[in-house]
Amino acid sequence: MKVRTVMISVVAFAGCTATGPVAGSGSGAVFQHPVTGDVLHCNDNTREGWTAFGVIGGVVQGTRYANCNSELEARGYQRVRDSFPTATKQGAEATPAEAGVCPPGFEISAGGAWCFGQKSDQIPAKQAPPAQPAIAPAKQAPPAQPAVAAVTNLEAWVPGHWKSAGGTNALTISQDFSWQWRSTFGGDWKGNGGGRLEGNRIVLTGSFNGFSSAGQRVVNQPITITLTREGDALAGDLFTSRTWRMVFERQ
Numbered sequence: 001m002k003v004r005t006v007m008i009s010v011v012a013f014a015g016c017t018a019t020g021p022v023a024g025s026g027s028g029a030v031f032q033h034p035v036t037g038d039v040l041h042c043n044d045n046t047r048e049g050w051t052a053f054g055v056i057g058g059v060v061q062g063t064r065y066a067n068c069n070s071e072l073e074a075r076g077y078q079r080v081r082d083s084f085p086t087a088t089k090q091g092a093e094a095t096p097a098e099a100g101v102c103p104p105g106f107e108i109s110a111g112g113a114w115c116f117g118q119k120s121d122q123i124p125a126k127q128a129p130p131a132q133p134a135i136a137p138a139k140q141a142p143p144a145q146p147a148v149a150a151v152t153n154l155e156a157w158v159p160g161h162w163k164s165a166g167g168t169n170a171l172t173i174s175q176d177f178s179w180q181w182r183s184t185f186g187g188d189w190k191g192n193g194g195g196r197l198e199g200n201r202i203v204l205t206g207s208f209n210g211f212s213s214a215g216q217r218v219v220n221q222p223i224t225i226t227l228t229r230e231g232d233a234l235a236g237d238l239f240t241s242r243t244w245r246m247v248f249e250r251q
Contacts, residue, residue: 017043017045019042019043019044019045019061019064019065019068020040020041020042020043020068021040021041021042021068021071021072022040022041022042023039023040024039024040025039025081026041026043027041027043027044028041028042028043028065029041029042029044029065029069029079029081030079030080030081031069031072031073031077031078031079031080032077032078032080033075033076033077033078034076034078035076038077040072040077042065042068042069042072043065044061044062044065045061045064045065046058046061046062046065046241046242047061048061049061049062050216051216055218055221058241059241062241062242063241065242066242066243154197154200154202154229155197157229158173158177158202158229158234159173159174159175159177160172160173160250160251161250161251162234162248162249162250162251163248163249163251164246164247164248164249165247165248165249168183168184168185169181169182169183169185169238169246169248170182170183170251171225171248173195173202173204176194177194177195177196177197177202177204178192178193178194178195179192179193179194179195179204179206179225180192181204181208181223181225183210186212186213187210187211187212187213187214187216188210188211189208189209189210190208190209190210191206191207191208191209191223192206192207192208193205193206193207193223194206200228200229201227201236202225202226202227202228202234202236203224203225203226204224204225204226204227205222205223205224206222206223207220207221207222207223208221208223208240209221221240221241222240223238223239223240224238224239225238225239225246226239227246227248230247232249232250233247233248233249233250234248235247235248
């Protein structure tokens with residue numbers, strides 16, 4: 001029985017391209033070395049894993065893809081593009097809605113062939129601009145506020161309705177830091193849970209469910225959202241099987 005399981009796994013993933021790192025530019029995340037100019041890329045086989053084995057297969061392939069990205073960044077390569085191929089119908093042309101699902105926060109290109117993170121709220125962490133404090137003359141500088149007062153102010157400021165810059169993600173945070181999240185891009189994804197403050201960071205944990213536009217169902221999967229205030233926006237990371245950089249603006 002054990003030998004049979006291994007053979008099935010090998011056959012199921014035989015059609016997948018190697019995760020990488022792979023030389024040259026490709027359909028996945030592309031990296032370039034700032035000194036040598038060498039170009040490598042990582043192929044994302046998450047969808048193939050999901051199709052073959054469901055959530056477990058998607059998580060395994062997603063982890064391989066994330067590890068490939070981490071390896072190149074550790075070697076000094078810089079990400080120059082985020083892109084994910086959408087699925088295609090076999091035997092017929094498919095519209096983007098029929099073809100598959102892009103990750104939450106991504107958008108389909110005009111031709112419907114690719115999912116691009118650079119065209120929505122997805123912002124690679126290395127490109128996230130640091131918060132710029134307002135610089136005022138010394139005589140106008142307000143007195144320093146105790147840390148407790150800052151946290152209390154954040155508790156009052158955070159609750160409300162928020163929407164991502166690309167309009168694909170909505171987040172509602174209540175006074176008790178319970179929350180509801182929804183993404184309508186590439187399907188319908190809904191999550192909820194509870195939250196807390198850790199210093200100046202908002203930590204939201206819970207679970208999410210949903211359907212992709214291709215009919216794939218996700219049930220009761222863990223989700224964590226960590227946010228900090230950046231000016232009048234909330235910026236941070238959304239963790240599912242991968243990590244997404246998100247920026248929310250108040251509605």
